[in-house]
Amino acid sequence: LPIDGYFDDLDVFVQALAKGVNWASKNRIVTFGVRPETHTRDYGYAQMGQQLETDVFRLDQFQRKPDTKGKNTTLEWDKSLWNLGIYLIKPSLFLEELEKIDHEFLTALQSASGNAIVDAPLYRPGSPYETLPARSFERGFLEKTSKTVVVKVNTKWADLGTWKRVHSLSNLDGNHNSLTGDVISVGSSGNIVKSTSRLVATVGLKETAVIETSDAVLVSTLDKLELAKEVITELQTNNRNELIEHKRVYRPWGSYESIRQGEGFQVKSLMVHPKAKLSLQAHRHRSEHWTVVRGIAKVTCDDTILTLEPNQSTYIPLGARHRLENPGSEELEVIEVQCGSYLGEDDIIRFEDDFGRIRD
Structure with a gap:
């Protein structure tokens, strides 16, 4: 269950979850989707097949970040949903299907589990986990099983993956600012400012994110936030402790x-x-x-x-x-x-x- 999803109507999402639980109990793998607002490579797509009940369909196919121009995709756009990355599956069914899909990978995972180090509440898989090839759940599993159903969630959804997106969904003041915590804003507009441990004041600031925590402070214009990944790279290069440990x-x-x-x-x-x-x-x-x-x-x-x-x-x-x-x-x-x-x-x-x- 991703932590950065926003549902406009939470009750509708809960109702969809209840349907998903029902189908998971029938030994099905359940995923959830919403009608796409636009064709984009940012999300995976789940194509609806045969209808099983209201808003529940067999999964015809799944494609992760397909070609939106249609040259290298077999998706039927009018039958496709944005895949939300939310899954319901019995552990026994997961192991049964993974055995069929990739026996060697399952064996390696079982060895890693047997060699795990338990530092409650943390669970650290042991050898050979660190040497296993990286693969997404969708590509390594979902695309290769035939037991998946997709539940359509009939509400608006947003991926809160950036502070710019959070700003667009926030309650704004008269100057289009999203202000949280101990914040003073003077002559500033179009900003998202969040304070968690101290007073933050902005003067004449426009279309900027200021995110203050006890660990660090991020300041970026909203249109350059994707460059924050370079900050992570810099922290890694310099072995900064802030990357792996909070105060x-x-x-x-x-x-x-x-x-x-x-x-x-x-x-x-x-x-x-x-x-x-x-x-x-x-x-x-x-x-x-x-x-x-x-x-x-x-x-x-x-x-x-x-x-x-x-x-x-x-x-x-x-x-x-x-x-x-x-x-x-x-x-x-x-x-x-x-x-x-x-x-x-x-x-x-x-x-x-x-x-x-x-x-x-």
Whole structure:
């Protein structure tokens, strides 16, 4: 299920989903489509075949980004829908069909699953996953099976793949600005400005996207946003951490955010869900200071167990076996100050863990 789809009438989409669930229960592969507003290579197309019930059809053929001028496509445009990339399929049927389509590929996937590393809630496929050829679900599977039906969704749909598209669907002010968060706009028009963590002010700005997060700020004219891909390339070239890690990092027990970091120290905000606890762990290269600012904390440090309330703190020496737990019914927030020669997240030795993250 893609996260960047916009439906003008959500109730109509939910009704279409219900039809899809019904057909998936009949051992069919279900995809969804909408009437195209124009012929474009930006989307795949699902051609409707025999009608099975109202708005449900056999899939005659699927083409990914076809030739819109008709020279190299067999699509019948009047019977074709934009494919939404939303699929319903029983796992057992998927495996059965993939066995018919590509036995070797399925065998490789099963090996990768058997060699997977579980770092709950993350699941990392093992060898030979990284060496498998890249292929889309549509091209590697959907085009090669005969058990697919397509459900037509009778509402307008948009792909929110760019900030320009988001701007076009937003509620605009009198100057055609889309403003979200703590924003002041003076003499500016036609912009999309989004603030998540601080005040953003624009003066005399026109047809520009300003997207502010705690990690980074993007500023681009709306007609040049496709060049943002070059920023990604630059981040990759320079091995910038912003490409792979947000300031707020989520874990099964809650989350943490790096507030300040310098040579030999780091300050974090830890948020622990009610009744959740971190692993019993130790560090080789750092000590930690914990100060509770909200909630109640249960702290284990070697053979000592403490209960801390707001404005109380404790010290975790280097090498000590320790654990932080939230025994309460509200979120626990702790300010952690790390000190040491190395502060990487891989400096963790786990002894007990509720989320299966202990490795041999």
